[in-house]
Amino acid sequence: MSLFDIILPLAKTNQTVFAPILSLPLPLHLAIKEIVRNKGRFFLIAVVVALITLLVLFTAGLAEGLGLGNREFIEKVNTDLIVYSDKSELLIPGSRISEGRIRDLRQFDGIADVGAIAWANVAIIVPNKEPIKVALGGVLVSHPGEPVVVQGRQLDFKRGMEAIIDKSTAVRTGLNIGDPIRIRSLVASKEKIYDLVVAGIADSNQYGLQPTMFVPHLTYEKIRPRASDIVSIDGKTPPVTFNVAFVKLNNPDDSVNMAALIESQIADSINLSREADGVKLVNKQTAWENTPGYSAQQSTLGIQRVFTLLIGLLVVGSFFRIQAMQKIAQVGVLKAIGTASWKIGLAALVQIFTVNAFGVILGAMLTWLLTLAIPPVVPIRFDGLDALRTVLLLLLIGPLGGLVAVRALLKAEPLKALGLAS
Amino acid sequence: MKTALQANTVLKTYQNAGQTINAVDHVSIEVKAGEFVALVGPSGSGKTTLLALLAGLLKPSAGQVLIDNSLLWQMNDAQRTRFRGDKIGFIFQASNLVPFLSAQENVELMLKLKGRLDRSGKARASDLLNRLGLGDRLNNLPSQMSGGQQQRVAIARALIHEPAVVLADEPTASLDTERAYQVVQTLQSLIHEQKRAGIMVTHDLRMCRYVDRVIRMRDGKVAQIIESKADLLQLSNTDH
Numbered sequence: 001m002s003l004f005d006i007i008l009p010l011a012k013t014n015q016t017v018f019a020p021i022l023s024l025p026l027p028l029h030l031a032i033k034e035i036v037r038n039k040g041r042f043f044l045i046a047v048v049v050a051l052i053t054l055l056v057l058f059t060a061g062l063a064e065g066l067g068l069g070n071r072e073f074i075e076k077v078n079t080d081l082i083v084y085s086d087k088s089e090l091l092i093p094g095s096r097i098s099e100g101r102i103r104d105l106r107q108f109d110g111i112a113d114v115g116a117i118a119w120a121n122v123a124i125i126v127p128n129k130e131p132i133k134v135a136l137g138g139v140l141v142s143h144p145g146e147p148v149v150v151q152g153r154q155l156d157f158k159r160g161m162e163a164i165i166d167k168s169t170a171v172r173t174g175l176n177i178g179d180p181i182r183i184r185s186l187v188a189s190k191e192k193i194y195d196l197v198v199a200g201i202a203d204s205n206q207y208g209l210q211p212t213m214f215v216p217h218l219t220y221e222k223i224r225p226r227a228s229d230i231v232s233i234d235g236k237t238p239p240v241t242f243n244v245a246f247v248k249l250n251n252p253d254d255s256v257n258m259a260a261l262i263e264s265q266i267a268d269s270i271n272l273s274r275e276a277d278g279v280k281l282v283n284k285q286t287a288w289e290n291t292p293g294y295s296a297q298q299s300t301l302g303i304q305r306v307f308t309l310l311i312g313l314l315v316v317g318s319f320f321r322i323q324a325m326q327k328i329a330q331v332g333v334l335k336a337i338g339t340a341s342w343k344i345g346l347a348a349l350v351q352i353f354t355v356n357a358f359g360v361i362l363g364a365m366l367t368w369l370l371t372l373a374i375p376p377v378v379p380i381r382f383d384g385l386d387a388l389r390t391v392l393l394l395l396l397i398g399p400l401g402g403l404v405a406v407r408a409l410l411k412a413e414p415l416k417a418l419g420l421a422s
Numbered sequence: 423m424k425t426a427l428q429a430n431t432v433l434k435t436y437q438n439a440g441q442t443i444n445a446v447d448h449v450s451i452e453v454k455a456g457e458f459v460a461l462v463g464p465s466g467s468g469k470t471t472l473l474a475l476l477a478g479l480l481k482p483s484a485g486q487v488l489i490d491n492s493l494l495w496q497m498n499d500a501q502r503t504r505f506r507g508d509k510i511g512f513i514f515q516a517s518n519l520v521p522f523l524s525a526q527e528n529v530e531l532m533l534k535l536k537g538r539l540d541r542s543g544k545a546r547a548s549d550l551l552n553r554l555g556l557g558d559r560l561n562n563l564p565s566q567m568s569g570g571q572q573q574r575v576a577i578a579r580a581l582i583h584e585p586a587v588v589l590a591d592e593p594t595a596s597l598d599t600e601r602a603y604q605v606v607q608t609l610q611s612l613i614h615e616q617k618r619a620g621i622m623v624t625h626d627l628r629m630c631r632y633v634d635r636v637i638r639m640r641d642g643k644v645a646q647i648i649e650s651k652a653d654l655l656q657l658s659n660t661d662h
Contacts, residue, residue, distance in 0.1 A: 337579075338506040340503050418479065
């Protein structure tokens with residue numbers, strides 16, 4: 001049942017309830033009466049607007065979901081600067097930061113804290129379900145990089161076999177605080193199973209569109225997939241490396257200067273010793289924008305969104321333009337009997353806005369209902385402010401598309417009523 | 423009786439292929455309140471153009487049109503539009519009624535246009551429609567009424583706001599003979615009763631039995647004026 005189905009019986013039968021419309025100004029009176037008496041036609045265009053709204057909001061939600069899936073961990077990590085190895089082209093998997101380099105970073109004045117993370121992929125084995133692939137982050141406990149839990153507790157470096165899982169992992173696995181987690185990893189081409197315990201659950205912290213879990217770095221070194229199960233060569237432990245380091249500054253406003261200072265001083269020390277790669281420090285936004293495919297993906301979805309909005313503009317514009325053409329003779333009569341052009345134009349605008357608004361609201365409600373049915377693995381997220389901005393844009397676009405129709409109505413000549421035209 | 427409508431040597435010219443055509447050629451007419459006049463003549467004789475000039479829908483190339491002693495072309499567009507809503511009632515040949523308004527609402531439209539739609543206005547509209555035999559059609563849309571019923575609604579709409587002049591363009595063109603007679607007879611009686619000046623453009627000379635004067639036009643000029651009852655009756659009985 002549509003809104004029109006509710007209004008129409010009132011219009012037909014209940015003069016008292018519908019009395020306010022009788023006292024409406026002429027443009028509103030004409031606009032509303034026409035909608036009510038031609039509800040089928042107007043409902044159809046409202047449904048088309050609703051579908052366009054659904055498409056635009058879903059595209060926006062997909063862009064946000066995919067974007068968030070790529071940048072969420074970086075966006076939420078408690079850091080001012082992210083440290084990559086110099087020749088990594090700002091690609092996290094290709095970057096290597098040694099333990100020694102982290103010690104170097106800690107020596108700089110103005111640095112409050114340094115953390116680091118190493119990433120790998122493992123699968124969580126969930127009874128009666130397909131294994132769930134997650135990004136495994138090895139972090140320095142109690143330093144930037146370890147996510148803040150919203151349930152349970154932070155990692156304890158004394159308790160090695162425990163993990164923090166993010167909300168998206170918790171939702172997909174159904175794991176809770178204190179639950180055991182069984183991890184499947186590949187070591188020397190053999191499947192190895194490790195058992196850990198959930199210490200805490202952090203807010204959603206996706207990395208590379210995957211749900212995440214975080215363990216102390218020593219645990220990470222033990223359970224991460226690797227080519228060999230030999231942990232020492234000639235009695236020496238291989239050097240510990242991370243992918244990126246995180247630098248928390250005493251004065252975050254000085255991040256640009258600090259980045260330049262650290263890069264140049266480390267470069268100088270390399271020139272002297274010739275023993276390691278340099279570093280590149282960037283802020284969080286630069287880091288996520290350099291995530292492979294991020295910018296291309298966001299611009300593609302942005303263009304798709306603009307095109308969908310343009311289609312909306314054309315559909316609403318065409319519908320009301322065709323309707324205006326069909327009404328030229330009738331408008332001629334209205335003008336001949338003394339209706340001012342602006343009243344006819346205003347009536348058309350009211351009509352366009354009403355139908356468009358009905359369609360946009362219907363579309364927004366449909367979108368909301370559909371989101372309730374979407375499984376968490378689908379990367380669609382709605383940013384309230386962005387959705388509101390999109391809805392407002394759609395509300396504006398309808399009347400904008402209808403302006404051509406309004407212009408046609410304003411230009412209609414009253415002489416048409418007599419079958420004459422100048 | 424007071425003169426309601428006056429056209430003084432009105433000329434309307436058009437340019438066509440470098441030639442000037444006088445669609446209405448120095449026509450002067452005067453219609454008094456309570457008088458019903460028919461404009462007749464062959465196609466292209468200029469009767470509809472004259473009606474458009476009298477309504478203020480078309481600007482004369484020369485001459486003046488006065489309604490209720492007001493010069494139409496001394497007003498600006500907005501004033502003239504408002505003036506039409508106040509002083510003129512229209513009945514058109516086609517697309518006459520607003521399709522999404524009921525019979526009652528179509529009649530009330532003229533009062534709404536002037537911001538004068540109140541309880542008494544609504545009562546007057548339904549009374550008028552009742553008088554025209556449409557009491558059971560008040561809430562019907564135009565598409566739910568016959569052509570004759572629609573034209574009677576148009577007559578009610580043309581008269582509800584008490585205009586000085588009623589202009590009708592071929593009001594019987596789409597009606598059968600019996601309905602055409604009914605419509606014109608109703609129009610005539612209301613024009614006489616309410617003391618309006620009525621001008622009807624028609625092809626159908628049979629309708630001339632209901633008018634007080636016939637102005638026959640040819641080539642944009644007034645070719646003949648017939649006023650006597652006997653001549654009008656004879657004209658309306660001419661074998662068509």
